[in-house]
Amino acid sequence: MPDQGITAARQPNTASQPIAIRVSGLRKSFGSHEVLKGVSLTAREGDVVAIIGGSGSGKSTMLRCVNFLETPSGGDIEIGGEMVAMRPDGSPADRRQIERLRQSLGMVFQNFNLWTHKTVLENLIEVPVHVLKIPKPEAEAQARKLLARVGLAEKEGAFPAFMSGGQQQRAAIARALAMNPKAMLFDEPTSALDPELVGEVLQVIKGLADEGRTMILVTHEMKFAREVATHVIYLHNGVIEEEGPPDALFGAPKSDRLKQFLKTVG
Amino acid sequence: MACPPPSQLTSFELLGFGDCGWGATLLWGLGNSLLIAAGAYALGFLIGIGGAFGKLYGGPILRDVAAIYTTLVRAVPELVLILILYYAVPGLLNEVMVALGQERIILPQFITGVVVLAFVQGAYQTEVLRGAILAVPHGQIEAARAMGMSPLLVARRIILPLMTSNAVPGLGNLWLNATKDTALLAVIGFSELTKATYQASATTKAFFTFYPAAMLMYLLVSMVSIYLFSRLEKWARRGQRDVRG
Numbered sequence: 100m101p102d103q104g105i106t107a108a109r110q111p112n113t114a115s116q117p118i119a120i121r122v123s124g125l126r127k128s129f130g131s132h133e134v135l136k137g138v139s140l141t142a143r144e145g146d147v148v149a150i151i152g153g154s155g156s157g158k159s160t161m162l163r164c165v166n167f168l169e170t171p172s173g174g175d176i177e178i179g180g181e182m183v184a185m186r187p188d189g190s191p192a193d194r195r196q197i198e199r200l201r202q203s204l205g206m207v208f209q210n211f212n213l214w215t216h217k218t219v220l221e222n223l224i225e226v227p228v229h230v231l232k233i234p235k236p237e238a239e240a241q242a243r244k245l246l247a248r249v250g251l252a253e254k255e256g257a258f259p260a261f262m263s264g265g266q267q268q269r270a271a272i273a274r275a276l277a278m279n280p281k282a283m284l285f286d287e288p289t290s291a292l293d294p295e296l297v298g299e300v301l302q303v304i305k306g307l308a309d310e311g312r313t314m315i316l317v318t319h320e321m322k323f324a325r326e327v328a329t330h331v332i333y334l335h336n337g338v339i340e341e342e343g344p345p346d347a348l349f350g351a352p353k354s355d356r357l358k359q360f361l362k363t364v365g
Numbered sequence: 366m367a368c369p370p371p372s373q374l375t376s377f378e379l380l381g382f383g384d385c386g387w388g389a390t391l392l393w394g395l396g397n398s399l400l401i402a403a404g405a406y407a408l409g410f411l412i413g414i415g416g417a418f419g420k421l422y423g424g425p426i427l428r429d430v431a432a433i434y435t436t437l438v439r440a441v442p443e444l445v446l447i448l449i450l451y452y453a454v455p456g457l458l459n460e461v462m463v464a465l466g467q468e469r470i471i472l473p474q475f476i477t478g479v480v481v482l483a484f485v486q487g488a489y490q491t492e493v494l495r496g497a498i499l500a501v502p503h504g505q506i507e508a509a510r511a512m513g514m515s516p517l518l519v520a521r522r523i524i525l526p527l528m529t530s531n532a533v534p535g536l537g538n539l540w541l542n543a544t545k546d547t548a549l550l551a552v553i554g555f556s557e558l559t560k561a562t563y564q565a566s567a568t569t570k571a572f573f574t575f576y577p578a579a580m581l582m583y584l585l586v587s588m589v590s591i592y593l594f595s596r597l598e599k600w601a602r603r604g605q606r607d608v609r610g
């Protein structure tokens with residue numbers, strides 16, 4: 100319970116839940132440049148962990164290590180109770196394990212990254228049909244439900260290039276949901292959007308948080324992080340400078356760096 | 366054949382399909398040209414796909430082999446390559462056969478022609494396809510990997526279709542090259558359109574009938590090809606916005 104006398108926006112009532120994602124002592128270097136210097140994170144089922152920090156602090160790298168889009172240089176990663184087998188240098192030992200675990204993590208990118216040669220519906224059923232081997236009619240029915248949910252029922256036959264950024268990002272979220280993932284990873288999902296389109300995407304993400312989805316969310320939207328997160332991590336230069344419940348972190352930051360950071364981002 | 370001297374025949378009769386006309390010979394030559402071009406192009410495409418993925422994703426040895434191959438083929442005049450390959454390949458093959466204690470074999474001319482031209486096509490297609498792969502937006506490949514698709518599935522379902530729109534213009538040019546390169550096979554005695562034209566005009570001395578006729582046939586092939594490739598490009602770009610806005 101927050102003891103600052105501020106009501107928490109969202110009660111982290113997940114302490115007894117199983118661990119969905121655990122990262123411990125994660126290190127990552129690009130050449131001689133050490134970008135992550137031993138960071139850890141635990142997301143229990145239903146948690147929304149927000150990662151904030153300045154540009155270049157390592158937020159994206161940390162998130163991308165979770166599903167091995169970046170190869171860690173050291174540390175441990177555990178997904179849904181399963182340790183990822185790593186070689187001594189941190190690289191994954193078993194490609195098939197990585198592929199299987201990735202199917203349980205729905206990733207949403209800053210630039211949407213929808214497949215431009217496929218319609219929205221085709222984007223949504225690609226992985227369910229070709230990786231998860233779900234029969235096409237079933238995958239399509241599921242995809243249509245998801246599209247309706249993100250407000251894109253009318254757009255199933257559209258190609259991504261003909262939609263607004265906000266529509267594309269909502270479609271990308273639906274695509275990630277179509278795998279029925281155990282957790283969602285968001286890397287600055289609204290940073291590439293025109294300001295007037297940010298709201299519609301945040302609303303969808305808020306809906307997911309409200310239904311108890313496990314998520315890790317890298318974001319520059321501080322108000323939003325405070326509203327949806329159960330736990331906030333402030334990264335600076337590849338180390339966790341401060342972390343805690345959102346109201347504590349935003350309402351009563353302890354470290355000078357975080358105070359400074361919150362001042363600059365408003 | 367009891368044909369009158371060619372000088373007494375009209376162009377129409379010379380190009381016709383009668384006993385004294387060369388129409389059938391020319392069409393046969395054209396058919397051979399198209400067959401060999403298609404064969405070389407298709408085989409060249411397989412080499413090109415292998416070469417492009419090998420250059421981009423292969424180990425150091427594969428990358429070096431591919432680099433030497435494309436550099437060499439693009440540096441040496443095609444005619445020289447064709448002569449070298451035409452005489453060297455069957456010879457080498459037979460030395461291998463003899464060394465293995467096997468019978469000497471004679472490759473059918475058609476197969477040799479296809480293989481020789483495919484070797485040239487493969488190098489150019491490697492470069493076109495490599496460029497096309499590199500132009501695929503990286504984020505879309507990453508999205509596929511992030512969702513647990515295997516490398517093979519990513520290549521087949523995402524990279525190949527996405528690179529098509531980038532590759533079609535270059536591949537269209539290479540197809541035109543392939544149809545024209547078949548003419549080079551005339552020097553090794555392969556009876557394709559150019560050789561047939563040469564024979565017809567050498568026999569009849571009606572150069573100004575047969576060469577323009579051959580030219581028209583090449584032109585027709587190009588125009589049909591250009592049309593078909595533009596249709597293909599349009600299809601491949603179906604998800605893209607018109608750059609002209």
Ligand SMILES: Nc1ncnc2c1ncn2[C@@H]1O[C@H](COP(=O)(O)OP(=O)(O)OP(=O)(O)O)[C@@H](O)[C@H]1O
Binds near residue numbers: 134153154156158160
């Ligand atoms: N592929 C790469 N090769 C080399 N350096 C990299 C690579 N990716 C990231 N970096 C470096 O690692 C550091 C952390 O990058 P990262 O993208 O994780 O930062 P970030 O916190 O997400 O920043 P932003 O808010 O700008 O997205 C930066 O200094 C960046 O230049």
Ligand SMILES: [Mg+2]
Binds near residue numbers: 158159160287
């Ligand atoms: Mg980032």
